[in-house]
Amino acid sequence: MEENRRMTSLELAIVGLVHVEPTTGYDLCKLFESTPMGHFSSSPGAVYPALRRLEKRGVLAGRVQHASSLRPRKVYSTTRDGRRLLKERLTAPVTDDDLVWDKEDLLLRFSFMGYVVGAAEIRRFLGDLAARADARVRELESHLRAMKAAGTPAGVLPTGRLALAYGTESYRALARWARRALRELNH
Amino acid sequence: MEENRRMTSLELAIVGLVHVEPTTGYDLCKLFESTPMGHFSSSPGAVYPALRRLEKRGVLAGRVQHASSLRPRKVYSTTRDGRRLLKERLTAPVTDDDLVWDKEDLLLRFSFMGYVVGAAEIRRFLGDLAARADARVRELESHLRAMKAAGTPAGVLPTGRLALAYGTESYRALARWARRALRELNH
DNA sequence: AATTTCATGTAACCAGTTACATGATTCA
DNA sequence: TGAATCATGTAACTGGTTACATGAAATT
Numbered sequence: 001m002e003e004n005r006r007m008t009s010l011e012l013a014i015v016g017l018v019h020v021e022p023t024t025g026y027d028l029c030k031l032f033e034s035t036p037m038g039h040f041s042s043s044p045g046a047v048y049p050a051l052r053r054l055e056k057r058g059v060l061a062g063r064v065q066h067a068s069s070l071r072p073r074k075v076y077s078t079t080r081d082g083r084r085l086l087k088e089r090l091t092a093p094v095t096d097d098d099l100v101w102d103k104e105d106l107l108l109r110f111s112f113m114g115y116v117v118g119a120a121e122i123r124r125f126l127g128d129l130a131a132r133a134d135a136r137v138r139e140l141e142s143h144l145r146a147m148k149a150a151g152t153p154a155g156v157l158p159t160g161r162l163a164l165a166y167g168t169e170s171y172r173a174l175a176r177w178a179r180r181a182l183r184e185l186n187h
Numbered sequence: 188m189e190e191n192r193r194m195t196s197l198e199l200a201i202v203g204l205v206h207v208e209p210t211t212g213y214d215l216c217k218l219f220e221s222t223p224m225g226h227f228s229s230s231p232g233a234v235y236p237a238l239r240r241l242e243k244r245g246v247l248a249g250r251v252q253h254a255s256s257l258r259p260r261k262v263y264s265t266t267r268d269g270r271r272l273l274k275e276r277l278t279a280p281v282t283d284d285d286l287v288w289d290k291e292d293l294l295l296r297f298s299f300m301g302y303v304v305g306a307a308e309i310r311r312f313l314g315d316l317a318a319r320a321d322a323r324v325r326e327l328e329s330h331l332r333a334m335k336a337a338g339t340p341a342g343v344l345p346t347g348r349l350a351l352a353y354g355t356e357s358y359r360a361l362a363r364w365a366r367r368a369l370r371e372l373n374h
Numbered sequence: 375a376a377t378t379t380c381a382t383g384t385a386a387c388c389a390g391t392t393a394c395a396t397g398a399t400t401c402a
Numbered sequence: 403t404g405a406a407t408c409a410t411g412t413a414a415c416t417g418g419t420t421a422c423a424t425g426a427a428a429t430t
Contacts, residue, residue, distance in 0.1 A: 005416090008416095008417070008418090010417085010418080024381075024382090025381075025382070025383085026380065026381050026382075027381095029381095035330065036327060036330055036351060036354055039287070039288075041418090042418080042419075043418090043419075043420080044381090044382075044383070045383090045384085045385095045418075045419065045420070045421080046417075046418050046419075048382065048383055048384090049383090049384090049417080049418090050417085050418095052383095053417095071380070071381065071382095071425090071426055071427070072381085072382090073380090073381070073382090074381090074382080100226070101226075107350050107353055107354075108350075110346050110349070110350050111346055111347045111349075111350035111351075112346070112347070113344070113346045114339065114343045114344035114345060114346035114347060115343055115346075119344060122344060122346060140223060143222065143223055152301065156301045156302055157300070157301035157306060157309060157372060158301060159297050159298055159299070159300045159301035159309060160298045160299070160301060162297070162298075162368045162371070163294050163295075163297050163298035164223060164298075165364070165368075166294055166361070166364045166368075167223055167294075169360055169363075169364050170357060170360060170361075172360075173356055173357060173359075173360040174353070174357075176356075177352070177353045177356050181349045181352075181353075184349070185344065185349075192388095195388095195389070195390090197389085197390080211409075211410090212409075212410070212411085213408065213409050213410075214409095216409095228390090229390075229391075230390090230391075230392080231409090231410075231411070232390075232391060232392070232393080232411090232412085232413095233389075233390050233391075235410065235411055235412090236389080236390090236411090236412095237389085237390095239411095240389095258397090258398055258399070258408070258409065258410095259409085259410090260408090260409070260410090261409090261410080
């Protein structure tokens with residue numbers, strides 16, 4: 001009965017944002033629906049329960065402001081454990097599984113790194129990411145070749161192959177971006 | 188109490204694959220774990236219940252082969268209703284929401300189009316997609332400008348901004364791919 | 375006076391994940 | 403003979419979605 005469940009993307013987004021600046025559930029919701037960060041979430045129905053979970057696990061601590069007032073706000077901030085957990089999560093190695101199943105999670109991790117880890121760590125992350133993306137491109141290219149060799153039945157347009165070509169392109173774009181980001185961080 | 192729940196991505200993937208060629212749950216599972224199509228799914232625990240749902244809704248029909256044998260296979264194929272539903276789903280307009288929240292779903296739809304709809308429909312889809320991707324690029328660029336203007340606190344590396352730049356790039360890549368695919372379909 | 379915004383939540387539902395169960399058949 | 407593969411499933415858990423509830427404060 002270990003309490004080491006991996007944070008969901010939504011939880012990571014929340015912890016990251018709260019770490020950058022202590023916030024309330026309401027403000028998180030607003031932020032999610034008004035910025036591209038909203039990619040990871042939605043609506044009170046997900047955010048408030050997540051905040052509670054994180055508080056219960058000791059990752060966040062909420063303190064009520066204006067308790068006496070009729071409209072109290074609960075401002076969350078990260079605990080020491082929470083900050084440790086966040087750092088751990090951000091510096092976890094880039095795995096192929098992440099790249100294939102959780103690309104967005106990788107980008108989310110990266111987006112918080114500036115506030116949490118040093119430049120060396122960030123460069124390592126980008127380098128790994130680029131290398132793995134290259135490998136993924138090669139993998140998909142071999143699938144593509146197999147598909148081309150197999151051909152499509154007469155009268156069927158090759159949209160399946162083109163969709164796969166998009167996948168390949170998207171990893172190429174990821175690798176390109178990672179290298180450009182590396183250069184930019186090196187000035 | 189209408190029975191018009193939108194198919195999930197997994198259900199769409201299954202219906203599409205079964206439409207291309209009648210298949211069993213087991214073969215779908217194998218296919219999902221051995222090809223990039225596996226991006227949409229996983230494991231028996233999701234596939235078999237999905238097959239049952241789709242059969243109950245009249246989208247697929249399963250017939251048992253080797254019923255007398257000790258190892259029967261249940262081969263699913265699409266019903267007429269299923270094929271209509273599939274076509275409807277594939278030709279639904281490309282919305283901004285799809286682009287932002289369900290890019291993979293769009294690509295999945297596209298990948299089956301070759302077997303289901305005509306060239307004109309496919310071209311329209313790609314044209315719409317490219318146009319909307321362009322719009323999304325402009326939108327994210329304006330967020331990027333805002334972020335650059337706001338700047339990052341001293342000592343904080345601009346990973347947030349770089350992550351957003353990746354988002355922008357990925358939509359640019361999508362638009363580029365859509366136009367290239369269009370050209371290719373036009374010979 | 376009416377509407378919108380602030381602010382926090384709950385409850386039902388639903389689909390995917392993980393892990394397990396079953397047992398025949400083929401292969402080493 | 404023992405392991406891997408064929409083939410189909412179930413059950414518990416979990417987290418997100420949708421929709422609703424509440425009510426004060428600010429805006430129009």
